[in-house]
Amino acid sequence: MLRDITLGQYYPANSVIHRLDPRVKLLGTLLFIVSLFSFKGVTALALATIFLVTVIKVSKVPFKFMVKGLRAIVILMLITAFFNLFLTPGEALVSFWKFKITAPGIKNAVLMAIRLTYLILGTSIMTLTTTPNQLTAGLEMALRPLRKVGVPVHAVSMMMSIALRFIPILIEETDKIMKAQMARGADFESGNLIRKVKSMVPLLVPLFVAAFRRADDLAMAMEARCYHGGDGRTQLKPLRYQGRDRLAYLILFSYLAGVFLCRHFLPWPQG
Amino acid sequence: MGIIKARQLVHEYIRRDEEGNVESISTALDHLNLDVEQGQFIAVLGHNGSGKSTLAKHINALLTPTEGTLWVDGLDVSDEENVMTVRENAGMVFQNPDNQIIASVVEEDVAFGPENIGVPTDEIWDRVEQSLRTVGMLKYRTYSPNKLSGGQKQRVAIAGVLAMQPKCIVLDEPTAMLDPTGRRDVIRTALELNREKGVTIILITHYMEEVVEADRVFVMDEGKLVMQGTPREIFSRVEELKHYRLGVPQMTLLADELRRAGLPLAGGIMTREELVEELAKLRA
Amino acid sequence: MSIILDKVNYIYSPGTAYQVQALNDINLEIRDGQFIGVIGHTGSGKSTLIQHLNGLVKATSGNIYFNGEDIYAEDFDLKGLRTRVGLVFQYPEHQLFETTIFDDVCFGPKNQGLSKEKAGLRAFEALRSVGLSEEVYYHSPFELSGGQKRRVAIAGVLAMKPEVLILDEPTAGLDPAGRDEILRLLRELHRERGITVILVSHSMEDVADYVERIIVMNQGSVMLDDIPREVFLHYRELEAVGLAAPQVTYLMHELRERGLAVDTRATTLAEAKDTILKAFV
Numbered sequence: 001m002l003r004d005i006t007l008g009q010y011y012p013a014n015s016v017i018h019r020l021d022p023r024v025k026l027l028g029t030l031l032f033i034v035s036l037f038s039f040k041g042v043t044a045l046a047l048a049t050i051f052l053v054t055v056i057k058v059s060k061v062p063f064k065f066m067v068k069g070l071r072a073i074v075i076l077m078l079i080t081a082f083f084n085l086f087l088t089p090g091e092a093l094v095s096f097w098k099f100k101i102t103a104p105g106i107k108n109a110v111l112m113a114i115r116l117t118y119l120i121l122g123t124s125i126m127t128l129t130t131t132p133n134q135l136t137a138g139l140e141m142a143l144r145p146l147r148k149v150g151v152p153v154h155a156v157s158m159m160m161s162i163a164l165r166f167i168p169i170l171i172e173e174t175d176k177i178m179k180a181q182m183a184r185g186a187d188f189e190s191g192n193l194i195r196k197v198k199s200m201v202p203l204l205v206p207l208f209v210a211a212f213r214r215a216d217d218l219a220m221a222m223e224a225r226c227y228h229g230g231d232g233r234t235q236l237k238p239l240r241y242q243g244r245d246r247l248a249y250l251i252l253f254s255y256l257a258g259v260f261l262c263r264h265f266l267p268w269p270q271g
Numbered sequence: 272m273g274i275i276k277a278r279q280l281v282h283e284y285i286r287r288d289e290e291g292n293v294e295s296i297s298t299a300l301d302h303l304n305l306d307v308e309q310g311q312f313i314a315v316l317g318h319n320g321s322g323k324s325t326l327a328k329h330i331n332a333l334l335t336p337t338e339g340t341l342w343v344d345g346l347d348v349s350d351e352e353n354v355m356t357v358r359e360n361a362g363m364v365f366q367n368p369d370n371q372i373i374a375s376v377v378e379e380d381v382a383f384g385p386e387n388i389g390v391p392t393d394e395i396w397d398r399v400e401q402s403l404r405t406v407g408m409l410k411y412r413t414y415s416p417n418k419l420s421g422g423q424k425q426r427v428a429i430a431g432v433l434a435m436q437p438k439c440i441v442l443d444e445p446t447a448m449l450d451p452t453g454r455r456d457v458i459r460t461a462l463e464l465n466r467e468k469g470v471t472i473i474l475i476t477h478y479m480e481e482v483v484e485a486d487r488v489f490v491m492d493e494g495k496l497v498m499q500g501t502p503r504e505i506f507s508r509v510e511e512l513k514h515y516r517l518g519v520p521q522m523t524l525l526a527d528e529l530r531r532a533g534l535p536l537a538g539g540i541m542t543r544e545e546l547v548e549e550l551a552k553l554r555a
Numbered sequence: 556m557s558i559i560l561d562k563v564n565y566i567y568s569p570g571t572a573y574q575v576q577a578l579n580d581i582n583l584e585i586r587d588g589q590f591i592g593v594i595g596h597t598g599s600g601k602s603t604l605i606q607h608l609n610g611l612v613k614a615t616s617g618n619i620y621f622n623g624e625d626i627y628a629e630d631f632d633l634k635g636l637r638t639r640v641g642l643v644f645q646y647p648e649h650q651l652f653e654t655t656i657f658d659d660v661c662f663g664p665k666n667q668g669l670s671k672e673k674a675g676l677r678a679f680e681a682l683r684s685v686g687l688s689e690e691v692y693y694h695s696p697f698e699l700s701g702g703q704k705r706r707v708a709i710a711g712v713l714a715m716k717p718e719v720l721i722l723d724e725p726t727a728g729l730d731p732a733g734r735d736e737i738l739r740l741l742r743e744l745h746r747e748r749g750i751t752v753i754l755v756s757h758s759m760e761d762v763a764d765y766v767e768r769i770i771v772m773n774q775g776s777v778m779l780d781d782i783p784r785e786v787f788l789h790y791r792e793l794e795a796v797g798l799a800a801p802q803v804t805y806l807m808h809e810l811r812e813r814g815l816a817v818d819t820r821a822t823t824l825a826e827a828k829d830t831i832l833k834a835f836v
Binding site: 177180202 | 606609611634637638641642643644647649650651652662663666667697711712715
């Protein structure tokens with residue numbers, strides 16, 4: 001099940017979206033999220049949908065692959081939708097016991113589900129088309145001003161990219177240790193909470209030991225390849241804005257302007 | 272002077288308790304003397320704990336000598352100022368393929384070394400392409416390392432070192448965690464680098480079959496260099512090797528047994544081909 | 556007493572683009588007291604196969620019978636099966652977690668529901684049988700050498716008194732001396748206690764000298780299943796799937812081609828020596 005999480009994974013393909021400057025994608029994702037939570041009206045929703053679908057199409061990441069990542073958040077979505085459905089005040093359409101379903105409730109629930117889905121899809125399109133290294137390079141560049149106030153921007157971004165590289169490995173390792181302890185009769189499922197917590201010890205100790213061993217090895221391997229922090233480092237893929245990036249910014253801001261125009265001139269039909 | 276030269280090299284691991292008092296000292300390298308010429312293919316044998324890995328880490332300046340001196344391409348590794356140059360000249364490949372790949376895309380990982388030493392971007396691209404081509408992994412350049420087999424990951428690691436254009440590469444048990452196919456590919460890659468590009472190779476291994484094509488073999492025991500010579504010379508000393516808890520290639524062992532049983536076979540047989548030839552000659 | 560696999564199939568991530576048929580119609584009978592080698596290169600399905608034998612992985616289709624009982628039946632004690640078929644994973648030393656070696660070995664027996672005393676006795680016995688000296692029993696497992704740690708991990712499974720012991724690449728990463736120690740230990744366990752031992756390996760040489768039966772896995776199917784010398788007669792087919800027969804097999808065939816009257820079925824060094832000497836008499 002852990003393997004199904006696609007958020008934070010990279011999907012190699014050759015598309016314009018893949019080639020975009022990570023800074024464009026970072027800012028784009030941020031602006032897209034802003035647009036999601038500020039739009040009003042069907043037209044704006046349609047605009048957001050067209051924008052998202054186009055980006056996904058252009059990115060060449062199979063839609064099926066992205067949907068798999070949604071599975072992990074289905075519960076979260078159901079809970080939010082549930083609260084919106086029952087707790088929005090208004091005239092009751094259906095009511096039973098203490099609950100009532102209202103028309104604005106349905107509207108809110110549907111909207112919330114759509115927003116969350118778009119949010120996850122929008123964010124995963126960024127991580128799926130940007131290698132962790134590019135992503136951190138983008139963050140490093142974007143956060144560079146913070147260096148002046150003593151934030152170790154390079155170290156932080158290096159840590160992030162290494163973490164991303166090792167997440168799948170550690171997930172696999174967890175799976176393996178779990179099976180190995182189960183083969184020794186360990187039981188991770190039954191019992192009350194305290195027993196469950198206790199039963200995690202045989203899993204967590206080896207996992208930590210393994211993580212430290214890997215960290216140790218990796219530090220040595222990095223040193224052996226002349227790593228000495230960010231000073232004097234050059235880059236394989238330095239960030240330089242290209243024509244396509246400028247164009248992307250233009251499209252992005254036009255989209256945002258579109259959403260805001262709809263918000264003012266074509267709001268949701270008041271029902 | 273050769274590419275690597277050690278004189279009276281000592282390394283001690285000191286273990287301290289919580290108050291910082293010395294609890295125990297173990298000597299991993301014990302007044303070791305060693306010479307390697309540029310362009311040689313050296314195999315280092317020794318059981319676990321014989322000091323092989325400690326030696327390897329000195330050549331890359333990951334460890335510094337407690338006593339004595341080690342020169343890599345004429346530079347003293349104890350000198351702080353030489354560290355980066357030494358690491359550039361003598362690359363290192365480790366045992367666990369997963370724990371030495373830093374980036375999430377093959378080509379970005381190969382670029383890591385050149386980036387650190389400040390190679391200009393255009394040249395990094397050239398070096399990455401060349402290195403990946405040399406190890407036969409060019410078509411995997413945009414892959415995630417997680418999608419590769421163990422042997423392929425090790426070849427990426429070799430490419431990562433190669434991209435720094437070292438004179439010498441130390442491989443510390445690079446095949447210990449691989450299956451036979453991966454093992455063969457990695458050893459072949461190392462041999463090609465040595466024969467075609469003239470890179471000095473120091474291969475630390477447990478597998479006797481990997482040693483056969485080396486120019487020289489060093490055998491280590493308790494931090495000392497106890498045997499050295501060509502593979503043929505080394506493997507003709509079966510009893511001595513057993514004493515150091517080492518094996519010999521299977522064919523050498525069989526030839527040895529046959530000799531004891533009275534067949535007048537020549538000494539130093541290492542490969543199947545040699546044994547077949549010898550037996551056929553004997554027959555004729 | 557035996558384990559029987561009847562048309563076992565296993566599919567990873569069924570119904571997705573990543574669908575992989577890891578096991579393909581496996582029929583096997585593993586009789587009591589055998590010493591079996593399972594060989595195949597990475598991805599051949601050998602690791603998936605052994606995880607079926609102790610119920611850690613459930614077959615997508617097909618049945619597995621342990622001593623005549625269907626292990627997928629409602630009332631079958633699957634947790635009990637895991638302790639009766641002991642499985643030692645690759646690099647088992649990575650699963651050690653207790654503060655002392657002794658406590659770690661007690662983990663399995665305790666999970667079986669044994670009292671502290673009984674678990675302790677089991678641990679002693681198991682540690683002794685893997686040849687670890689008593690003075691280290693109360694040390695931290697993390698202080699030991701790689702080979703010793705591995706023996707502690709094997710003891711951790713032995714302490715559950717399994718009827719079948721399965722080991723996935725138990726010699727990986729060890730030096731030659733450590734390799735021999737582990738293999739000798741397994742031979743001893745098999746001979747003296749009569750436990751069924753299943754050794755998974757990609758090294759033909761390791762396996763040829765020790766086992767009485769070899770199962771060759773390729774692309775999720777059983778490709779060959781026979782006594783070693785019969786399996787190695789198919790050395791050309793083995794090569795075609797990226798496996799090699801032991802050096803000795805090749806040697807024998809090459810000597811035959813050069814006109815020496817040797818027995819090409821020899822697979823171990825001792826057999827090779829005998830038949831070569833005979834050819835020269």
